[in-house]
Amino acid sequence: MTKLKVLYPYFDSVVDETPSHLPEFEQFCQDFCVIFYKLSTPQDLIRAFHYELSDISGIFFTDRFHFFADFKDYIPHFPKSLEVVSYPWVGSEIFKPEALREKGINLCNVGEGCADDVADVALQLTLSTFRFTSFLESTLRSTKTITAARAVSSTLDINTKTGLPCNSTGTVAKGVRIGGKKVVSPRGRTAGIVGLGSIGKAIARRLSCIGLNIKYTKRTPLTEEETNSFPFDLQYVVSLEELIPQVDVLILCVPETPQTINMVNSKTLALFQKGSRIVNVGRGSAVNEDDLLVALDNGTISSFGADVFQNEPNIDERLLNRFDVMVLPHVGPFTCDNFDRAHGQVVENITQALSYHNYSNLVN
Known part of the structure; x- marks a missing residue:
């Protein structure tokens, strides 16, 4: 029996950019014909959807692809064979779920795991x-002394040029204030x-x-x-x-x-x-x-x-x-634990969709 094809796009290294350390991904690669496609330009990928990728059934969407190009530009070029797109996070706005639904393509995320x-x-x-702990930490790193870093805890004004607190009173008798803003529990x-x-x-x-x-x-x-x-x-x-x-x-x-x-x-x-x-x-x-x-x-x-x-x-x-x-640089879900679970869930989503037409964590 011919295996269904699943696209896995990557940029530089197929070894580094795939969750090959997960047993479920290894099994996934045995159950399906996984096409590891190295991305070059958006135009090349669009062309591929009309030729060598014209019979794919699924896309294992990777996080780096998110910054490659605008997803909506690819939707008109997806082959009729494409049944499911799944990705290892929750937010769905970049995928234009309604547009995918109009083409009969199911979009699945990873649910509540993160x-x-x-x-x-x-x-x-x-x-x-x-508590203004982020600023206090950066002040300690820059001044390299506890005394100087703690001095900002009694500042009432802000330097209009730098935007930083200034004019320390040297006392916290009236409460702890940084740039005139109260530090409270x-x-x-x-x-x-x-x-x-x-x-x-x-x-x-x-x-x-x-x-x-x-x-x-x-x-x-x-x-x-x-x-x-x-x-x-x-x-x-x-x-x-x-x-x-x-x-x-x-x-x-x-x-x-x-x-x-x-x-x-x-x-x-x-x-x-x-x-x-x-x-x-x-x-x-x-x-x-x-x-x-x-x-x-x-x-x-x-x-x-x-x-x-x-x-x-x-x-x-x-x-x-x-x-x-x-x-913080949008790192809420960034832990090894979460991404192992998320990639495992993408494997499960695509497997269920293509093997049983069962769509887990369906977005659209």
Whole structure:
């Protein structure tokens, strides 16, 4: 029996860019005719879809391919034989799921497996927005002395040229302030989570452990049974506009949809209590960064933590140069454990689709 063909695109090294260390991938390569295709130019790949790749049944989408070209440009050229595309992460916006569905192509992600790893990063960023630990660490690295690094904990002003705290009082008698912004404990304060899916739930559990009260908003509230499964109070708020004034830190873990783009903007920012915080581990498009910078300057927002950005892979340098912005390079799911599981799930998705027409973790 002829084996069905699955495309596995790579850039430089087929050895380095495949999960060949996984037994399930080795078995996958025995069950299917896996075509390891070295990428050169988008035009060459489009041509290949009409010739040597004209009879593929699946695509094992790799993370590096994400930065190769715009996925939508390939959709018109996919062969009629293509049944399934699967990829080792969760977000789906780059794949244009509706356009794939129109061609009868099934798109599968990896489900909820990365929730804990992303939630760990959200916890780190949340703590840093309260304690300014990212800035304190960078100050220690640059000054190389504890005394100089701790001196920023009693600064009331910001140098308008550098954007960094200045004019230390030399005392914390009136409280710990960095650039005039208070350094406070998260305990007893309130976090609002926007989007309580698997990641949001994992974040809620972690933030409750450090003493934050948890409120959330989403299109459909949890059932009473789901709510009671949490070992702490979990309060539903019907809308973002109602949630914002009630929280000390807002955590965004939403996908990119027409409803979430620029959901944090000048109007919603005006609803925050002065000195609030925002953490974004969902999609960068949820935050209008121009409006955010104004809110950081006027003190409406005390600090901002982000693992995702509006114009990825580029980042607004104004964010990078601020002491009150904590940044990570979109590494929420980046652990060996997660990517082993994710690649194993892609293997399972394609195997189920092509062998049994069973579509696990279907996006479209």
